[in-house]
Amino acid sequence: MSAQKYQFAMIGIGVMGKNFLYNMADNGFAVLGFNKSAEKTGVMEAEATPGTKVKGVNTLEEMVELLEVPRKVMLLVPAGQPVDDVIESLIPLLSPGDIIIDGGNSHFTDTVRRNAYLKGKNLHFLGMGVSGGEQGARRGPSIMPGGDREAYNFAKPMLEAVAAKVNGVPCVAHLGNGAAGHYVKMVHNGIEYAIMQLITECYDLLHRGAGLTNEELHEVFKAWNDGDLQSFLIEITRDIFLQKDDVTNNHLVDMILDKAGAKGTGKWTSQDALELGSPIPMIDGAVAMRNISSQKSLRVEAAKLYNAEPAKLSVDKTAFIQEVHDALFLGVMISYAQGLAMLQVASTDHDMQIPMKEVVNVWKGGCIIRSLLLQDFDKAFEKNPSLSNILLDEAIAGMLKDKIANTRKVASAAVLNGYAATCLCSALNYFDAFTSAQLPTNLLQAQRDFFGAHTYERIDQPGKFHTSWTTI
Ligand code: 6PG
Numbered sequence: 031m032s033a034q035k036y037q038f039a040m041i042g043i044g045v046m047g048k049n050f051l052y053n054m055a056d057n058g059f060a061v062l063g064f065n066k067s068a069e070k071t072g073v074m075e076a077e078a079t080p081g082t083k084v085k086g087v088n089t090l091e092e093m094v095e096l097l098e099v100p101r102k103v104m105l106l107v108p109a110g111q112p113v114d115d116v117i118e119s120l121i122p123l124l125s126p127g128d129i130i131i132d133g134g135n136s137h138f139t140d141t142v143r144r145n146a147y148l149k150g151k152n153l154h155f156l157g158m159g160v161s162g163g164e165q166g167a168r169r170g171p172s173i174m175p176g177g178d179r180e181a182y183n184f185a186k187p188m189l190e191a192v193a194a195k196v197n198g199v200p201c202v203a204h205l206g207n208g209a210a211g212h213y214v215k216m217v218h219n220g221i222e223y224a225i226m227q228l229i230t231e232c233y234d235l236l237h238r239g240a241g242l243t244n245e246e247l248h249e250v251f252k253a254w255n256d257g258d259l260q261s262f263l264i265e266i267t268r269d270i271f272l273q274k275d276d277v278t279n280n281h282l283v284d285m286i287l288d289k290a291g292a293k294g295t296g297k298w299t300s301q302d303a304l305e306l307g308s309p310i311p312m313i314d315g316a317v318a319m320r321n322i323s324s325q326k327s328l329r330v331e332a333a334k335l336y337n338a339e340p341a342k343l344s345v346d347k348t349a350f351i352q353e354v355h356d357a358l359f360l361g362v363m364i365s366y367a368q369g370l371a372m373l374q375v376a377s378t379d380h381d382m383q384i385p386m387k388e389v390v391n392v393w394k395g396g397c398i399i400r401s402l403l404l405q406d407f408d409k410a411f412e413k414n415p416s417l418s419n420i421l422l423d424e425a426i427a428g429m430l431k432d433k434i435a436n437t438r439k440v441a442s443a444a445v446l447n448g449y450a451a452t453c454l455c456s457a458l459n460y461f462d463a464f465t466s467a468q469l470p471t472n473l474l475q476a477q478r479d480f481f482g483a484h485t486y487e488r489i490d491q492p493g494k495f496h497t498s499w500t501t502i
Contacts, residue, residue, distance in 0.1 A: 035098045036060045036085065038188060041116055042106035042134075043074050049167035050106065050133070050160070050192070055082035057191040062086075064093050094123045100154070101128040102185055109136045109293075117144065126152035129181045133160045135295050138216060138302075138380075141209035145177055154181035159215020161397035162194065170194030172397030173202035174218070174389075176210030176382070194396025201395040203388040210382040214389055217369045217376075220299030220313040222398045223292075224365035224453055225263055227316035231451040232354050233267075235444060239343040240350050244271040244281045250351055259359060261401030290320035299372070308375040310368040311460055312361070315452040322450075340448035350443075356436035361457040363430060364421070366399075366407065368460065371419045387411040421464060434461070 038054055039062040040047045051061045051074070060083035063074045071086020078084035087093040094101060101124060105116050113132055120130060130153060132141065141157035148155040159174035160167065173193045175182050182204045193202040205214045236242045236250065251268035255261070275282040296317045303310040322329070332338070343350070370386065377384035390411055394404045410423035420426050441458050444451035463469065476499075478484040485494040 034060065034083075034096070036062045036083070036096050037098050037102065038062070039064060039087075039093050039097055039101070039103045040106060041090075041093075041103060043070065044106065045164045046160075046167045047106040048074055048077070049164055050104070050171070051084060052078055052082070053168055053170070053192045054188060055079065055084045057188075059083070059188060059191070060085075062093055062096060064088070064090065090119060090123055094120075099125065099128070100184060101125070102131065102188070103129070104131040104133050104158075106133050106160075109134050110140070113140070113144070117148070121151055121153070124153055127154065129154040129156060129184055131156040131158050131175075131181075131185060132212075133158050135159070135215065135219070135293065136212050137298060138209035138213040141177070141212045145208060154178050154184070156181040156185060157209050157212045159211050159218065161215065161218055161399075163398065166194070166396050166398075170201070170396050172392055172395060172400065174205050174211045174214045174392055175202065176205045176212070176214065177208055179204060194400075196391075196395040199391065201392045201397070203385070203392050205389055205392065206377065206382040206384040208380070208382055210377075210384050213376060213380065213382060214373065214384060214392075216295050216298050216302070217373055218393065218397060218399055219295035220303075220310065220316075220372075221365050221369040222263075223296035223299075223316040223320070224312040224368070225261075225362055225399060227319050227453045228312075228358055228361040228365065228457070229263060229267055231444070231449070231454050232358050234449055235343070235440065235451070236351065236354055238340060239443070239447065239449060240345055240347055241342065242347070242351075244283065247271045254355060254358075258402065259355065259362070261362075261403070262398060263401075287326070288323055289326050290323045292317070292320045296320070299369075302376070303372050306372065306375045306379055308372040309460070310372050312365050312368055312453050312456045315456045319450070319452050338448060343443055343447055345443070353436040353439050356433040357440035357454055357457075360430055360433040360437045360461070361454050362401070363403065363426070364457040364460055365453075366403065367420045370407065374416070374418055385415075386417070387415060419464070421461075430461075437461075 037059045040051050041064045043063040043065050051063050054061050056079055062085050063071060064087050065071050066088055068088050071088060075084055075086050105113060107113055107116055113136055117130060145155050155178055156175050157177050160171050162171035170193055173189050189202045190200040193200040205211050236247060248268055248271040251264055255264045255268055270283055273282045275285045278285060296313060300314045300317050373384050376382055387408060390404050390407045393399060406426060407420055410417055410420050410426055417423060437458055441455050475486040479486050479496055480499040483496050485496050488495055
């Protein structure tokens with residue numbers, strides 16, 4: 031009698047991996063979770079929903095033996111060498127046509143390399159971003175696969191079953207060639223960095239600046255989340271302000287050290303944006319602010335040296351809250367604008383053919399940057415799938431125009447009173463530069479030609495020109 035066959039296996043049963051498996055099992059799939067430790071797989075089995083088919087395996091041989099063909103094995107292990115190590119151990123055990131899915135935050139260049147390597151071994155490989163954290167994995171993540179279409183088609187019914195649903199539509203789609211899945215996830219994380227940084231800057235202005243208590247901040251974020259800023263990040267921020275610390279009974283947010291961690295996806299986004307020549311200064315700024323935050327002891331020393339306490343703001347609280355709302359709205363919009371514009375460039379330059387409307391749809395639910403605004407971006411890409419920048423969409427422009435004056439007030443208040451508002455100011459600077467028909471770059475070109483004979487173009491005739499500049 032042949033043993034029961036399973037439809038899917040997970041290597042890496044940390045919280046994310048386990049939750050993803052439970053989600054699959056709850057959707058009726060028979061799944062395997064691999065870990066060398068029988069104790070760990072035992073715990074995994076015990077915590078599964080009763081009646082579902084979740085089995086632990088402690089050897090890869092047993093896992094391969096129990097899987098239906100073509101085998102579908104997903105990896106949720108730390109990015110980098112661990113992914114290569116697991117792939118190497120799987121290769122001798124798998125058969126041609128089997129599918130390896132890398133669901134971690136792998137660098138897209140690693141995915142390009144693994145695509146080619148595994149193709150040479152007659153194995154399918156799917157580089158796939160997964161967003162939504164622990165809860166997303168359990169209740170419905172946003173899933174961003176790309177590359178091997180045949181592999182995607184094999185995995186599609188399962189992925190659609192477990193993905194978040196928005197209006198009944200699963201938040202998963204094939205997002206382009208090669209490493210497009212991991213690329214889209216990387217840019218998702220870049221946008222995540224920028225929006226998180228913007229929120230902290232608004233918090234600072236409202237809290238230290240205008241003196242709002244945590245309870246008041248909770249109410250502000252609650253109202254914002256009930257309005258046009260509705261999004262996962264605003265929602266969790268709302269809740270963070272009420273959380274009490276078990277140890278001191280203070281508000282937990284006040285007990286947390288102001289040093290940010292980072293696993294690197296924001297930095298990767300900036301690095302590749304520089305390579306592409308696609309400007310994403312808000313994401314760059316957000317990465318830099320995490321780095322500055324981690325220089326805690328230097329900051330403490332410098333604060334003493336410059337006696338640099340930001341000034342309290344003398345503002346009408348209600349009016350200021352509305353101004354900060356508008357600045358945040360504009361900043362969030364421009365965070366998406368920069369990330370989406372970068373994806374358009376990458377789509378061509380990396381030959382990924384990223385379907386922008388699908389990206390926006392996949393981000394509508396389950397992921398960290400899900401928000402009401404995605405509906406508007408969907409409409410914009412519906413009208414024009416090759417839209418270079420969502421700021422050029424008339425409906426988006428209509429949403430931004432009345433936010434500009436208040437954004438200027440908030441940015442001015444930050445600058446004049448000593449609050450570091452890198453992303454808010456950067457959003458405004460980007461907006462002002464992007465919407466400027468004339469920039470002072472004519473002078474920069476003159477300088478380049480002056481010292482380096484780099485040539486310039488003229489406003490009155492085509493061609494490249496060089497001048498022997500006169501030194502006085
Ligand atoms: C997600 C998150 C997830 C993870 C980030 C955190 O979409 O579910 O983006 O991938 O939380 O990697 O990154 P940092 O540690 O760099 O903040």
